[in-house]
Amino acid sequence: MTEQVPATELNNRMNRFREMMDRHNPDWEMAVIFSKINLLYFTGSMPEGMLIIERNSGEALWVRRSYERTCDESLFANIHPMNSYRDAAASYSQLPDTIYLETEFVPLAVYNRFRKHFPFQDYRPLDAQVAATRAVKSHWEIQYMEQAGAIHRLVLEEKVPQILREGMSEADLAAELYALMVKEGHQGTARFGMLDTEIVVAQLGFGDSSLYPTNFDGPGGNRGLNAAVPSLGSRERKLQKGDLVFVDMAIGVNGYHSDKTMTYMFGHPLSEEVINIHRQCVEIQNKVARMLKPGNIPETIYETIMEELSPDFLENFMGFGSRRVKFLGHGIGLTVDELPVLAQKFREPLVENMVFAVEPKKGIPGVGMVGIENTFVVTPDGGRSITGNSQGLILVE
CATH class of the missing domain: 3.40.350.10 (Creatinase/prolidase N-terminal domain)
Known part of the structure; x- marks a missing residue:
């Protein structure tokens, strides 16, 4: 083997x-x-x-x-x-x-x-x-996470815009997305440490489906098929021009994961206000990435970012309504949700070759969840993205 x-x-x-x-x-x-x-x-x-x-x-x-x-x-x-x-x-x-x-x-x-x-x-x-x-990955481990990240970049930045079409359901997108993931090298399953947690393909949604409450400890949402399978995608919700498309998924290679979220504007651009909110999320991601250096403290990174945000922006930031999460990113490896976390009470200094998924997102009523997520390796020069550098909110016409 x-x-x-x-x-x-x-x-x-x-x-x-x-x-x-x-x-x-x-x-x-x-x-x-x-x-x-x-x-x-x-x-x-x-x-x-x-x-x-x-x-x-x-x-x-x-x-x-x-x-x-x-x-x-x-x-x-x-x-x-x-x-x-x-x-x-x-x-x-x-x-x-x-x-x-x-x-x-x-x-x-x-x-x-x-x-x-x-x-x-x-x-x-x-x-x-x-x-x-x-938490601290070896070069042997990182090579597989980099392979997962390369699949992530290809599938979400290049392939998904080619398969989005008017009238497809969220479940249709999930099925076609899964086939793409496996064809490009995904191991077929993503694992979580959180008790009884399943995400079949991705957390995805059209429009405000991405705000729908779930039992998953993350900022995004989705309606899913039904109460028994809340993590796939609705067969009833069909893609329409003007929809925001939200896709948050993990890719695994030889057990090791990367995590990435990409958003798309289908048919025509969203309002300039929505685009500006998304751009602010991207800038938050970039600020966090610059602080992913050995010796920095996760709690300090989290508090530094949160203290810079205005009260208006904090509303529905990292969730929607009362369902906000209290982190900006999480460790990742053999499971998607590993320690440490970019959150309060995590005070052990970062170490080179720790790996984090950084995911600043904000819910917008009537629109959906904007924002971004990429996976970064901690280096002396700051976080190195292994999942691509797209700004997200890709226009698909």
Whole structure:
């Protein structure tokens, strides 16, 4: 498999995680990883199983399904089959009183089944240490994010204007957009860390459909197909001349994502007032990008931008009505929504090769959600866009 995670990459990740645990939890003795995304990060495969990390010993990946596939995919050094947690428990004669777990992920039923065979006394979270380890990308990781970004630029800046046509539905656009994405190299799925979050293709909408409330923690909206599938696009809403078209989507390559939002004016330009609001969002994006340098503080970036905005502009900024989000951008990698976030309470300095999706947007009644989003790599010279440099609000006649 040509896209295997190199053994050196896996070793570096594990060493950095151990350093994080030593720094923040100096008494830790054992950590256990269950989530498939974190298993992929640390082992290069995503089986049903668990990774046990002992502070004073090594690491072992225990696989229930499928051991054969995992051995084929992974260059991790220590892989064992198991039918149940009982099989793994036989290899651990002594357990610490406290085990560190992914408290943001592990369901109570899994916890109880695990504890039945690993009778520890207490647990503590390791989510922050894993997130901090994943936040700084290697050159190996960034190459795949750059590939995703190149697909993003091609599809949203060049291909979508060619497929927009009067009378097509939002669902039609979603179907044609998905085919384009996969044809150009998208992995076919986008993953989120947020609990029970699904976006099939994109968050997209014509006109004020892009303001419709959703359960997604982002500034945009969409009506979707129905209550069961609120994230695709309406079959009833048809594209008309004068519509704003809003498309916010993630692209993935070999597990790694980029994130981009593009807007279009279909048929004829929107009003100069709307265009000026959009241009201000683009300038906000550019200001944030210039501050994406090692050592800068996410909270300071957020507060600096927000303090510069007028009360009128802040109305419906980063959302619509009461549904405003309290960030300007978010980390991205194996999931679309990673840490850190460009928001208050995130005070750890930026590090070179962190990657952020920056997305200043503003809802306009009767028009829709204007604004922009691109994915940037933190460098000493500021954020480097890997998803293109279009100003958005492309006129499609």
